[in-house]
Amino acid sequence: MSNAIPAVYVVRRAKDVFLRLTHRAWRRMPVSRRSPQRSSIVVDTRPIHVYVALEPTPEQLQHLLSRTARQAGRRRGHIPVIFTDSTDFAAIANTGVVFEYLPDRQTWRHHRPDWPWHDFARERLAELDRCYRPRKTIVVAIPDDVRAF
Amino acid sequence: MVFATESLAAPLVQEAGYLTEYITSRKYSDLLRDRWNPYYHRRLLHLISCHRSDLVAYDGVVPYSGLLRAIEDNPDVTWVWIRRAMWKAGKGQEWIERGKHFDHILEPGDFSEAVDGGVTVPDRAAAHRVGPITVLDRDDLLPPAEARQALGLAGDDPTALLQLGAGNINSVQTIAGGIAAHLMGKGVRIVVAQSPIARTALDVPAGATVVNLYPLSRYLHAFHFAVSAAGYNSFHELINFGVPTVFVPNENTAYDDQVTRVRYAAEQGVARWLPDPRSTESLEPILDPVVQKALTERCLELSPPNGAQAAADWIEELGSRPRSGG
Numbered sequence: 001m002s003n004a005i006p007a008v009y010v011v012r013r014a015k016d017v018f019l020r021l022t023h024r025a026w027r028r029m030p031v032s033r034r035s036p037q038r039s040s041i042v043v044d045t046r047p048i049h050v051y052v053a054l055e056p057t058p059e060q061l062q063h064l065l066s067r068t069a070r071q072a073g074r075r076r077g078h079i080p081v082i083f084t085d086s087t088d089f090a091a092i093a094n095t096g097v098v099f100e101y102l103p104d105r106q107t108w109r110h111h112r113p114d115w116p117w118h119d120f121a122r123e124r125l126a127e128l129d130r131c132y133r134p135r136k137t138i139v140v141a142i143p144d145d146v147r148a149f
Numbered sequence: 150m151v152f153a154t155e156s157l158a159a160p161l162v163q164e165a166g167y168l169t170e171y172i173t174s175r176k177y178s179d180l181l182r183d184r185w186n187p188y189y190h191r192r193l194l195h196l197i198s199c200h201r202s203d204l205v206a207y208d209g210v211v212p213y214s215g216l217l218r219a220i221e222d223n224p225d226v227t228w229v230w231i232r233r234a235m236w237k238a239g240k241g242q243e244w245i246e247r248g249k250h251f252d253h254i255l256e257p258g259d260f261s262e263a264v265d266g267g268v269t270v271p272d273r274a275a276a277h278r279v280g281p282i283t284v285l286d287r288d289d290l291l292p293p294a295e296a297r298q299a300l301g302l303a304g305d306d307p308t309a310l311l312q313l314g315a316g317n318i319n320s321v322q323t324i325a326g327g328i329a330a331h332l333m334g335k336g337v338r339i340v341v342a343q344s345p346i347a348r349t350a351l352d353v354p355a356g357a358t359v360v361n362l363y364p365l366s367r368y369l370h371a372f373h374f375a376v377s378a379a380g381y382n383s384f385h386e387l388i389n390f391g392v393p394t395v396f397v398p399n400e401n402t403a404y405d406d407q408v409t410r411v412r413y414a415a416e417q418g419v420a421r422w423l424p425d426p427r428s429t430e431s432l433e434p435i436l437d438p439v440v441q442k443a444l445t446e447r448c449l450e451l452s453p454p455n456g457a458q459a460a461a462d463w464i465e466e467l468g469s470r471p472r473s474g475g
Contacts, residue, residue: 101159111168131192
């Protein structure tokens with residue numbers, strides 16, 4: 001029987017030693033350097049623009065979706081957030097933008113007659129402002145009673 | 150009552166007559182992914198405040214950290230976790246431990262719960278249990294002729310419902326496509342269910358019919374049989390409504406143990422299954438009307454009653470109870 005160490009054993013030992021050393025080096029590394037690279041699409045690296053489309057016409061909504069879809073796919077520029085009462089969720093989601101939904105006026109009035117819809121819309125707008133801290137708010141469509149505040 | 154959901158099906162809930170709020174989903178908003186839990190927390194707080202909620206029932210497998218923070222911030226609200234069972238063995242113990250944050254747990258039943266090997270089982274004593282939940286009751290379904298007419302299916306030719314989730318149906322290279330091609334070769338009319346929230350059109354073989362209706366279960370008696378994945382809703386609708394079905398369990402789920410669910414159903418004689426979805430010759434027996442009739446009879450014999458009303462009653466009763474403070 002030969003006393004030579006089998007090649008496979010040597011390779012396995014070398015691999016174990018390498019893994020131990022690299023693991024120690026990894027553990028000594030500052031946490032900040034251990035973190036994986038962040039994606040280019042990270043919300044806090046770009047300003048947010050909120051697009052308000054309440055009771056929009058189909059044309060207004062379509063124009064907004066094509067405009068924001070282009071923006072959402074870019075690495076630079078701003079992050080679009082659409083605030084709308086449109087129920088065309090599939091079309092909106094297809095654009096890849098963040099969207100915030102407001103129950104429409106008729107539905108709201110039916111369920112919450114105690115709270116005028118335009119007041120609720122304003123409350124949601126104020127909350128979006130607090131939540132996203134947008135650099136810009138772009139009004140695509142807004143009813144007069146919501147605008148008047 | 151207000152529904153708040155991350156699902157793109159929110160408009161369907163609204164159309165059904167409920168006030169519905171949409172919570173921007175992590176799934177559809179890559180842009181929020183690093184901030185989603187803080188966002189979710191904040192959104193929940195705002196919803197609870199706006200709607201003056203006394204009770205929040207959360208229906209999902211994973212109680213997000215944003216949800217747990219909202220629970221901490223609202224000790225006066227009654228929190229219920231609607232937790233379906235049949236998780237894959239050994240998966241999700243960390244989520245079970247989050248159950249202690251809730252005041253109550255509701256477990257909708259599962260036809261195959263006798264063989265459930267998941268981590269919800271040892272925690273069952275902590276849960277209030279009801280029968281398997283379906284949107285509709287048996288009485289809500291249209292009779293066969295009316296259902297076929299509503300779907301635009303003339304005559305009474307052998308007709309199969311195919312609902313296998315993702316996969317190009319117009320290619321025999323895929324499981325769904327292979328099954329569709331095999332059945333059409335046998336003279337079976339294929340109806341493919343498209344999700345009402347699908348974001349792209351389905352590619353189906355020539356001659357197949359696509360239906361996009363909600364709830365599709367209202368029309369299930371239009372079909373002589375079904376070939377279906379075995380997610381909770383589809384499985385219990387097909388079993389409870391006596392539709393002869395060949396199940397093709399989706400093994401690529403995170404938690405839902407479709408294989409165990411389907412194997413038990415097959416053992417009980419309420420359904421058949423395709424362990425190997427590419428061996429389409431295993432579909433042959435379901436083409437036999439005698440087999441179809443036997444499956445239907447067994448389903449109607451064994452399937453438990455719909456637990457939806459019991460669940461709604463229990464939640465309503467919890468909502469009317471004064472908080473005990475613990």
